[in-house]
Amino acid sequence: MASVTGLEGIVAAETELSMVDGEKGLLIYRGYEAKRLALELSYEEAAYLLWYGQLPTEEQLVDFCVKWSGLRALPAEVKAVIDLLPQEFEMMSVLRTAISAAEETNRGTWSPSLEGALRYTALVPSIIAYRYRRSAGLEPVEPNPQLGHVANYLFMLTGEVPLPAHVKALTAYFILAMEHGMNASTFAGRVVLSTQSDMASALCAAIGAMKGPLHGGAPSEVVHMLDAIATKERAEGWLRQRLDEGQRLMGFGHRVYKTFDPRAEALREMIIRLSADDAWFELAVYVESLATRLLDEYKPGRKLYTNVEFYAAAVLRAVNMPSALFTPTFTVSRMVGWTAHLLEQAGCNRIFRPQSIYIGAMPETAEV
Numbered sequence: 001m002a003s004v005t006g007l008e009g010i011v012a013a014e015t016e017l018s019m020v021d022g023e024k025g026l027l028i029y030r031g032y033e034a035k036r037l038a039l040e041l042s043y044e045e046a047a048y049l050l051w052y053g054q055l056p057t058e059e060q061l062v063d064f065c066v067k068w069s070g071l072r073a074l075p076a077e078v079k080a081v082i083d084l085l086p087q088e089f090e091m092m093s094v095l096r097t098a099i100s101a102a103e104e105t106n107r108g109t110w111s112p113s114l115e116g117a118l119r120y121t122a123l124v125p126s127i128i129a130y131r132y133r134r135s136a137g138l139e140p141v142e143p144n145p146q147l148g149h150v151a152n153y154l155f156m157l158t159g160e161v162p163l164p165a166h167v168k169a170l171t172a173y174f175i176l177a178m179e180h181g182m183n184a185s186t187f188a189g190r191v192v193l194s195t196q197s198d199m200a201s202a203l204c205a206a207i208g209a210m211k212g213p214l215h216g217g218a219p220s221e222v223v224h225m226l227d228a229i230a231t232k233e234r235a236e237g238w239l240r241q242r243l244d245e246g247q248r249l250m251g252f253g254h255r256v257y258k259t260f261d262p263r264a265e266a267l268r269e270m271i272i273r274l275s276a277d278d279a280w281f282e283l284a285v286y287v288e289s290l291a292t293r294l295l296d297e298y299k300p301g302r303k304l305y306t307n308v309e310f311y312a313a314a315v316l317r318a319v320n321m322p323s324a325l326f327t328p329t330f331t332v333s334r335m336v337g338w339t340a341h342l343l344e345q346a347g348c349n350r351i352f353r354p355q356s357i358y359i360g361a362m363p364e365t366a367e368v
C-alpha cells in the first residue's frame, strides 16, 4: 500500500452539495451552475438551496431572512472574550476564538442542527465587524435588520448603507465562494464532526485550515503582489524573479481545476463592470495573462491557471475591503458550505480513520 501525498485523488465522502469538474471548469451546487446562481440569487437564497436542497418559495424566503437577521446580535460573553484578545491577534484567530466562545452549551453536542448552522453563519460577520471597529477605536455598529447578509456585513464594518453595485459584486463573490467540495477546511471540519464532536469545534478546525496562505490566505497576497509589481513594465521581471527563486504566484494553480477556474471567470466579468477604468484592475488583467504564460514556461504540463482568489482580491479591493479582512471575508461566505457539509456528515456518519505507513526505525529484536 502506497501513501498519497496531499490525499490527491482520494475520495473521502459522497456529497449532494456540490460538484467540481476540474477538467471542464464546472462548479455545480445541487444541480445548478454556481456561476448562474451568483448573478441571479441573493446570498440567502443560495444558502437556502445548499442547506435545504431546494430553492425557497417567496414565503419561505421571507421567514428565513427574518429568522437569520434575528440571530446576528453578538452575545455579551462573546464580546467580552473578543475584547480580551491582544491587538496583534490576526482576525482569523479572533474568529476561531469567538466561535469557541459562542458554543451553545445548553444544546448538547450531537447531532448538529440547521438552527446551529444558521446561528453560527449569522454571527461570523458580527464578530469580524465588532473586532474590526473596536481595534480601529470606533464604536461597533449594531446589525441592521432591513439589510441582507452581505449588505449588513458591509454596513457593520463601515456604519454606512453600502452602494447597490458593491452589494451585487460581493454577493456574487460570496455565492461563488460559499462551497467547493472536499477542500482542506471542509475536510478538517468533517473529520472533527465525525468523532461526534459539536459544530463549534468542527468550525474552529475549518477556520484554522482556512487561515493558511495555501487555502484562504491567498487574496491578500494577490494584492501585495500587484502592489509590489506596480506597473506593467515591472511585471515580467518581478514574476520571473519569484519563479526563479522557486516561489509560488498567489492566485494561480489549483488541486482540482486543470483549466480556468469558473469562479475566477465569473468574478472577472463582474469586476469589469465595477472597475472598468481602474488602473489597478487593468494591471491585474495584464498580470493574469503574463503569469499564466510564464507558469506554462516554468512549469510545463502542470496546467496552472488563475484561481478564484485572484479575482476575489479584485472584488474585495473594489468594495473597499481592507486586505486584513480578505480571508475573514472568505470565511463569512464559506460558513454555509462548511455547515452544510457538517449536517451531511452527521446524516451518514462514520468516524474518519485513515492509516499511515510506518517508515521509522524498528527495534533490533523485532521480527521482520
Ligand SMILES: CC(C)(COP(=O)(O)OP(=O)(O)OC[C@H]1O[C@@H](n2cnc3c(N)ncnc32)[C@H](O)[C@@H]1OP(=O)(O)O)[C@@H](O)C(=O)NCCC(=O)NCCS
Pocket (backbone or CB within 6 Å): 006, 213, 214, 215, 216, 218, 247, 248, 249, 250, 251, 252, 253, 254, 255, 256, 295, 299, 302, 304, 307, 308, 309
Ligand atoms: C492551490 C495549490 C495549493 C494547489 O497545490 P497542489 O495541488 O498541491 O499543487 P502542487 O503543490 O503539487 O504543485 C504542482 C506543481 O506546480 C507548481 N505550482 C503550483 N501552484 C503554483 C503557483 N501558484 N505558482 C508557481 N508554481 C506553482 C508547484 O511548484 C509544483 O511544481 P513541481 O511539479 O515542479 O514541484 C497551489 O497551486 C498553490 O500553492 N497556489 C498558490 C496559492 C493559492 O493561490 N491558493 C488559493 C487556492 S484557491
